[in-house]
Amino acid sequence: MPRTLAPSANCALPATLPGLLLVAGLWGFLLLALGALLGVDGGADVAGGAAPIATWFDSRIFDSRTGAILWSATSQALLSALGSLAVAVPASIMLARRYRWFGMRVLRLLVGLAFVIPTTVAASGLLAIWGRQGVINQAIDAVNAVVPEALPMVALPELPTFFGLKAVVLAHIFFNAPLMIRVFLPRILSVPDTHWRLARMMGMTAWQQGRWIEFPAMKPLILPMVGLVFLFCFSSFSLVLMLGGGLRVTTLEVEIYSALRIAFDLPMAVALTLLQVGMALGVLVVLLRLAPRQTSWNQPIMTMRAPCDDILSANNFSLKTLDIFMIAILVLLLIFPLAALAWRGVSGDMLAVLMSAHFWRAMGNSVGIAVASGVLVVGLACVLAETRTQLTLRPISPLTRGIIALLEMGVMVYLVVPAIVMGTAWFILLRGVANVFAVAPFLVLVANVMLGLPVAYRLLIGKWLAMRGRDERSRLAYGLQGWNLRGWRGVRFLTIPLMGREIGLIFGLAMAMSMGDLGVIALFASADFTTLPWLLYQQAGRYRVDEAAVTALMLMLMVSALFALGNGLGKWLARPPSLYYEAHHA
Amino acid sequence: MLEIDNIKFQYPEQTHPLKFALNVPENTALVVAGISGSGKSTLLNLIAGFLHPDSGDIRWREKSILGLAPAMRPISMLFQSDNLFAHLDVWTNIALGVDAGLKIDGESTEIIAQSMADLGIGDMETRPIPTLSGGQQQRVALVRALVRARLHAAGGAGGGAGSRSLLLLDEPFSALDPITKADCLAVVRRMVDDFGITAILVTHDASDAEALGADVFSLPTPC
Numbered sequence: 001m002p003r004t005l006a007p008s009a010n011c012a013l014p015a016t017l018p019g020l021l022l023v024a025g026l027w028g029f030l031l032l033a034l035g036a037l038l039g040v041d042g043g044a045d046v047a048g049g050a051a052p053i054a055t056w057f058d059s060r061i062f063d064s065r066t067g068a069i070l071w072s073a074t075s076q077a078l079l080s081a082l083g084s085l086a087v088a089v090p091a092s093i094m095l096a097r098r099y100r101w102f103g104m105r106v107l108r109l110l111v112g113l114a115f116v117i118p119t120t121v122a123a124s125g126l127l128a129i130w131g132r133q134g135v136i137n138q139a140i141d142a143v144n145a146v147v148p149e150a151l152p153m154v155a156l157p158e159l160p161t162f163f164g165l166k167a168v169v170l171a172h173i174f175f176n177a178p179l180m181i182r183v184f185l186p187r188i189l190s191v192p193d194t195h196w197r198l199a200r201m202m203g204m205t206a207w208q209q210g211r212w213i214e215f216p217a218m219k220p221l222i223l224p225m226v227g228l229v230f231l232f233c234f235s236s237f238s239l240v241l242m243l244g245g246g247l248r249v250t251t252l253e254v255e256i257y258s259a260l261r262i263a264f265d266l267p268m269a270v271a272l273t274l275l276q277v278g279m280a281l282g283v284l285v286v287l288l289r290l291a292p293r294q295t296s297w298n299q300p301i302m303t304m305r306a307p308c309d310d311i312l313s314a315n316n317f318s319l320k321t322l323d324i325f326m327i328a329i330l331v332l333l334l335i336f337p338l339a340a341l342a343w344r345g346v347s348g349d350m351l352a353v354l355m356s357a358h359f360w361r362a363m364g365n366s367v368g369i370a371v372a373s374g375v376l377v378v379g380l381a382c383v384l385a386e387t388r389t390q391l392t393l394r395p396i397s398p399l400t401r402g403i404i405a406l407l408e409m410g411v412m413v414y415l416v417v418p419a420i421v422m423g424t425a426w427f428i429l430l431r432g433v434a435n436v437f438a439v440a441p442f443l444v445l446v447a448n449v450m451l452g453l454p455v456a457y458r459l460l461i462g463k464w465l466a467m468r469g470r471d472e473r474s475r476l477a478y479g480l481q482g483w484n485l486r487g488w489r490g491v492r493f494l495t496i497p498l499m500g501r502e503i504g505l506i507f508g509l510a511m512a513m514s515m516g517d518l519g520v521i522a523l524f525a526s527a528d529f530t531t532l533p534w535l536l537y538q539q540a541g542r543y544r545v546d547e548a549a550v551t552a553l554m555l556m557l558m559v560s561a562l563f564a565l566g567n568g569l570g571k572w573l574a575r576p577p578s579l580y581y582e583a584h585h586a
Numbered sequence: 587m588l589e590i591d592n593i594k595f596q597y598p599e600q601t602h603p604l605k606f607a608l609n610v611p612e613n614t615a616l617v618v619a620g621i622s623g624s625g626k627s628t629l630l631n632l633i634a635g636f637l638h639p640d641s642g643d644i645r646w647r648e649k650s651i652l653g654l655a656p657a658m659r660p661i662s663m664l665f666q667s668d669n670l671f672a673h674l675d676v677w678t679n680i681a682l683g684v685d686a687g688l689k690i691d692g693e694s695t696e697i698i699a700q701s702m703a704d705l706g707i708g709d710m711e712t713r714p715i716p717t718l719s720g721g722q723q724q725r726v727a728l729v730r731a732l733v734r735a736r737l738h739a740a741g742g743a744g745g746g747a748g749s750r751s752l753l754l755l756d757e758p759f760s761a762l763d764p765i766t767k768a769d770c771l772a773v774v775r776r777m778v779d780d781f782g783i784t785a786i787l788v789t790h791d792a793s794d795a796e797a798l799g800a801d802v803f804s805l806p807t808p809c
Contacts, residue, residue, distance in 0.1 A: 203656075
């Protein structure tokens with residue numbers, strides 16, 4: 001019988017079936033949620049009896065209040081995006097220029113840390129510095145205490161309350177400037193060595209070098225990144241909930257939450273949710289338009305390496321001063337809040353928090369959900385990546401192409417549909433069927449899986465396609481049944497060693513994200529069920545600054561531990577396997 | 587005359603230092619040949635000022651250039667690839683060699699136009715770099731070097747650098763097809779014969795010397 005290069009339908013079907021079911025599940029889940037939202041009737045308060053959706057949607061959405069929400073969210077997101085850009089561009093240039101300086105490793109690590117810090121922890125950290133009882137006000141008080149009373153004009157004024165627009169924007173910069181740096185820095189580092197040499201040969205000043213080399217390297221990504229950060233900040237929930245205030249600084253997410261949990265206005269929540277879905281899709285379309293035409297921008301950069309010291313011409317006094325200034329800004333922005341928080345936590349009333357059963361219940365819930373979510377994310381991401389690989393290996397047809405598009409979109413759509421929206425939908429769906437708060441842990445778990453899955457899939461798919469695709473092609477081409485590396489042994493000896501690091505990374509990342517998430521828990525928290533971020537939010541909201549600092553510190557430690565656990569597991573998985581022992585024990 | 591006076595240079599990861607000693611008369615072409623690791627590129631990077639020797643001296647017209655920054659040395663250098671900024675057009679790339687702030691006076695504009703015409707790319711001013719072939723790109727880089735050499739030849743506004751008539755070629759044609767490569771080598775020959783350039787070409791292909799009509803200096807195989 002002749003060997004065929006393409007797998008026959010029979011043998012490939014089992015490989016893709018679970019993945020296809022999963023894709024169907026993802027879409028079904030989304031459509032069910034959307035259906036639930038659209039199916040809600042307006043309630044008796046509008047025109048009496050069940051009104052068709054269009055009637056009450058119009059009456060509720062097109063008013064000045066919605067306008068105020070949208071204006072607030074838009075201006076805040078724009079400020080946050082531009083602020084992040086203003087930090088990230090000079091910081092990326094400086095980090096590239098000083099790449100070999102000994103402190104840079106630490107600085108880069110801390111920039112990377114912003115990806116796993118829970119929003120609640122960052123907000124507490126910023127409050128620990130800038131807040132009413134923060135480090136700066138304490139310093140001002142200390143200064144004022146030694147100023148003699150006879151000299152009232154010397155006394156320093158205290159900082160006003162931190163909450164509001166400046167707090168939200170600063171917190172958004174805290175998270176999104178590192179995100180931008182993470183994207184910009186590799187672009188600068190991948191500039192060919194030759195160009196740095198040309199710059200030296202032509203006698204470019206630092207400013208000219210920025211104009212001709214560094215800025216052009218970042219330029220294609222600036223608009224897309226501003227758009228992405230705008231989207232994040234526009235639909236931001238937890239930071240705005242903790243640091244915003246009232247209608248002046250709010251987002252649709254926060255308003256959905258308060259409609260659902262505080263005002264008990266279900267139709268209002270649904271109307272806002274639908275508006276949010278529409279806005280998210282709109283921004284997404286704009287974002288896709290902004291993406292550079294050539295595909296190279298989202299591919300990993302292979303040639304990245306630090307330029308040699310002597311071709312960077314960094315040894316100039318004014319440039320050194322400038323860079324030290326930039327480092328100081330980064331330290332002030334990223335490290336200071338965490339350091340202040342750690343100090344507060346250690347010096348705070350640790351015992352009172354650690355003795356409370358409430359704290360340990362929340363901790364237990366959070367860790368349990370985080371681990372479950374990590375396992376599920378890894379499993380689902382691997383199934384999706386394998387399905388995608390199998391589909392790619394098939395002969396290209398409109399059907400496979402369609403399925404691939406459905407798969408990718410089905411995963412990515414959860415990036416733009418905020419968790420609060422999905423949470424609201426389940427709230428409505430489950431309202432009549434079960435006690436919503438009784439199944440809260442499962443809802444939070446599902447939401448956290450949905451949160452981690454798009455990120456995990458993105459991190460996995462590139463290498464998975466390359467590695468598994470290569471293995472499968474050679475298996476098909478040479479008929480490597482003789483290798484006997486199919487099934488579990490194939491996974492053990494081909495997949496895990498090659499993909500182990502990535503699997504560990506997404507495991508750690510998914511656990512850390514879940515552990516720190518303050519999203520749908522806001523909708524489903526109750527006296528019986530809380531998580532650590534929710535507990536922290538409550539403590540901060542009641543101005544229990546010392547307790548909050550301890551909780552934040554413990555949360556931070558736990559998140560770091562889970563992330564490190566994932567990475568450690570990745571290293572262990574990626575160790576080179578050997579058939580030696582198997583052969584000698586057989 | 588370019589004098590490489592008993593230069594010693596050692597990379598941190600190497601056990602033995604590289605040693606160079608040679609003289610290059612002005613207005614000639616020299617081919618430096620050697621296997622990988624013999625220090626061919628290192629020699630050019632030392633002359634250009636991208637690397638600093640541990641001992642020895644480099645003199646141009648009897649004056650040491652060791653203390654000068656690359657921009658102040660009398661050199662233009664061509665690398666194997668990426669000699670041009672791909673997001674700028676041909677004219678801007680050449681003009682950057684005159685002044686990195688793009689302050690170009692009338693005299694310089696004329697010299698640029700003249701040099702482009704001389705080396706046969708007179709009609710390419712606004713062409714984007716990605717639309718050029720590999721050979722055309724290296725030719726643009728050669729024009730830039732020629733402009734830099736001519737600009738201060740009269741001893742005018744050049745400041746400390748003077749005429750940058752020393753052309754360092756770090757295998758810039760090795761990725762080209764044989765015909766294009768021969769064309770480029772002919773251009774280099776013309777730059778030496780007609781415009782007073784001193785060219786040092788580093789290559790692993792000894793036949794380049796013949797095509798260029800240049801002497802060969804062979805670097806010893808490293809031990």
